[in-house]
Amino acid sequence: MVFNNLNYMVSLLLFLLWVRITCPAWRKPHELHLGSKSAYRNVANHNSSEIKYDSCRAVKLWALIRHGTRHPGFPLIQKIRTRLVAIRDLVLELVRNETIEIKNVESLESWTPEFSEGEGKKLTSEGEDEMFFLGQRLRTRFPKLLRPVYSSSMYHFKHTRSERTEKSAEAFVNGIFGRGADKYVEFPDTPEFDPILRFYKLCDRWMKNVKKHPDAQIEYAKFRSGNETAETVKAVNERLGLGSYLSVNDVHLMYMTCAFETANNKKTISPWCSVFTVNDLMVMEYAEDLKHYWIDGYGYELSYKQACKARDDLIEFFTSKETFPQAKIYFTHSGTLLKMLAHLGLYNQSRHLLADDFSRNVDRTWRVSRIDPFGTNLIFVLFKCHDEQKILTLHQEKAVRLPCCMSSDLCSLKQFLDYYSFKCLFKKICRIP
Numbered sequence: 001m002v003f004n005n006l007n008y009m010v011s012l013l014l015f016l017l018w019v020r021i022t023c024p025a026w027r028k029p030h031e032l033h034l035g036s037k038s039a040y041r042n043v044a045n046h047n048s049s050e051i052k053y054d055s056c057r058a059v060k061l062w063a064l065i066r067h068g069t070r071h072p073g074f075p076l077i078q079k080i081r082t083r084l085v086a087i088r089d090l091v092l093e094l095v096r097n098e099t100i101e102i103k104n105v106e107s108l109e110s111w112t113p114e115f116s117e118g119e120g121k122k123l124t125s126e127g128e129d130e131m132f133f134l135g136q137r138l139r140t141r142f143p144k145l146l147r148p149v150y151s152s153s154m155y156h157f158k159h160t161r162s163e164r165t166e167k168s169a170e171a172f173v174n175g176i177f178g179r180g181a182d183k184y185v186e187f188p189d190t191p192e193f194d195p196i197l198r199f200y201k202l203c204d205r206w207m208k209n210v211k212k213h214p215d216a217q218i219e220y221a222k223f224r225s226g227n228e229t230a231e232t233v234k235a236v237n238e239r240l241g242l243g244s245y246l247s248v249n250d251v252h253l254m255y256m257t258c259a260f261e262t263a264n265n266k267k268t269i270s271p272w273c274s275v276f277t278v279n280d281l282m283v284m285e286y287a288e289d290l291k292h293y294w295i296d297g298y299g300y301e302l303s304y305k306q307a308c309k310a311r312d313d314l315i316e317f318f319t320s321k322e323t324f325p326q327a328k329i330y331f332t333h334s335g336t337l338l339k340m341l342a343h344l345g346l347y348n349q350s351r352h353l354l355a356d357d358f359s360r361n362v363d364r365t366w367r368v369s370r371i372d373p374f375g376t377n378l379i380f381v382l383f384k385c386h387d388e389q390k391i392l393t394l395h396q397e398k399a400v401r402l403p404c405c406m407s408s409d410l411c412s413l414k415q416f417l418d419y420y421s422f423k424c425l426f427k428k429i430c431r432i433p
């Protein structure tokens with residue numbers, strides 16, 4: 001034992017506790033590499049002052065919002081409650097037998113599964129907060145456009161048919177109009193697969209040739225069986241004194257649990273995160289990024305071309321002569337957000353993301369932890385400036401520049417339309433020939 005002085009240890013622990021409470025950045029590094037199951041708080045913009053441009057007036061807003069933090073799906077919850085519990089018990093037995101010594105054994109001892117089987121994919125209370133505060137910040141950013149009094153002619157809210165998007169929409173409207181608004185705000189009936197909010201569910205060719213096709217998994221599978229992943233699995237095994245007991249799947253299970261528990265608990269660190277170094281997490285993250293790149297991103301043209309369904313809804317709304325509604329706000333899923341980002345040409349890479357390129361891609365723009373965590377949002381605001389109309393694009397509440405308008409945050413509607421209003425051939429590209 002290096003620290004045999006009890007007083008010294010107690011002071012050290014108190015100091016670390018103090019650092020953890022007073023300095024949120026201290027626990028940030030691991031939170032930044034958790035893929036699509038990352039918390040929104042790492043990318044949120046808490047500056048909610050009004051966004052104004054000289055001689056311009058915000059007239060319309062169109063938003064695509066991914067639901068907030070949810071519970072894991074049923075199969076993952078089951079694995080956490082059986083396999084992960086068994087791994088915990090084995091590690092604790094080894095510690096008791098004094099076969100191994102591990103750090104943070106107390107947090108592992110007190111760990112129990114926090115997700116129960118009946119909760120599969122439901123929004124968590126943290127997810128509700130994410131949506132509530134997002135709504136609140138958005139209202140203060142555009143106070144003249146998003147008025148705090150609900151009217152069904154002014155606002156159009158819609159969510160997909162799922163508990164997590166429904167509850168997200170409700171929390172969000174409470175953020176805009178005040179608690180209890182979810183009781184009177186109207187939400188239209190939800191079709192099983194909404195052609196705008198979840199177009200890809202209706203794209204048979206994408207389902208067959210991308211989503212369910214083994215080719216789309218090649219890079220992901222290659223990386224999972226490659227040496228970086230093997231090194232990580234080996235390191236985690238060693239850290240837990242388990243020899244070569246843990247498989248890639250076990251380590252992945254720990255990673256997912258780390259992600260969900262981190263998203264759901266902003267104050268505590270999951271013991272399943274502590275089994276990884278930041279570099280290990282970056283390896284696990286790269287696999288997730290590869291998966292999404294080849295299924296929802298730039299990997300296949302079809303994946304993002306079909307997002308013209310959502311894009312056209314935006315264009316129709318912004319070019320319509322109708323003054324109402326003034327806001328169209330949609331609650332949807334990761335798959336929609338990623339395809340839309342790629343459709344717009346955002347976070348594009350000069351070369352495809354490949355399994356062999358891990359070290360070359362440390363600074364990649366296609367980083368799902370940042371571009372598509374829970375609560376991800378893509379918001380377009382139409383401004384009227386004298387006789388000209390301009391579009392502001394916000395991703396994660398921050399202005400982003402579109403490829404057609406790299407010189408300013410405000411993009412003229414005309415330039416936007418010239419670049420993006422090519423014909424949407426959804427039926428044609430999605431039909432299985």
Ligand SMILES: *[C@@H]1O[C@H](CO)[C@@H](O)[C@H](O)[C@H]1NC(C)=O
Nearest residue numbers: 046047048049050051052141
């Ligand atoms: C907050 O946002 C406003 C509007 O975008 C901007 O003018 C201001 O500089 C920002 N404040 C800080 C502290 O970043």
Ligand SMILES: *[C@@H]1O[C@H](CO)[C@@H](O)[C@H](O)[C@H]1NC(C)=O
Nearest residue numbers: 090091093094096097098099
């Ligand atoms: C721990 O010690 C007990 C008693 O010696 C033994 O039966 C058991 O197999 C040990 N457990 C492990 C995981 O080595």
Ligand SMILES: *[C@@H]1O[C@H](CO)[C@@H](O)[C@H](O)[C@H]1NC(C)=O
Nearest residue numbers: 226227228229230231232359
């Ligand atoms: C994996 O292998 C490649 C070449 O085969 C090598 O360049 C790289 O350093 C290795 N990475 C690790 C983590 O061992």
Ligand SMILES: *[C@@H]1O[C@H](CO)[C@@H](O)[C@H](O)[C@H]1NC(C)=O
Nearest residue numbers: 342343344345348349350351
């Ligand atoms: C992404 O970047 C590649 C390489 O620069 C380019 O060929 C491609 O057209 C871009 N994709 C989109 C959708 O903008």
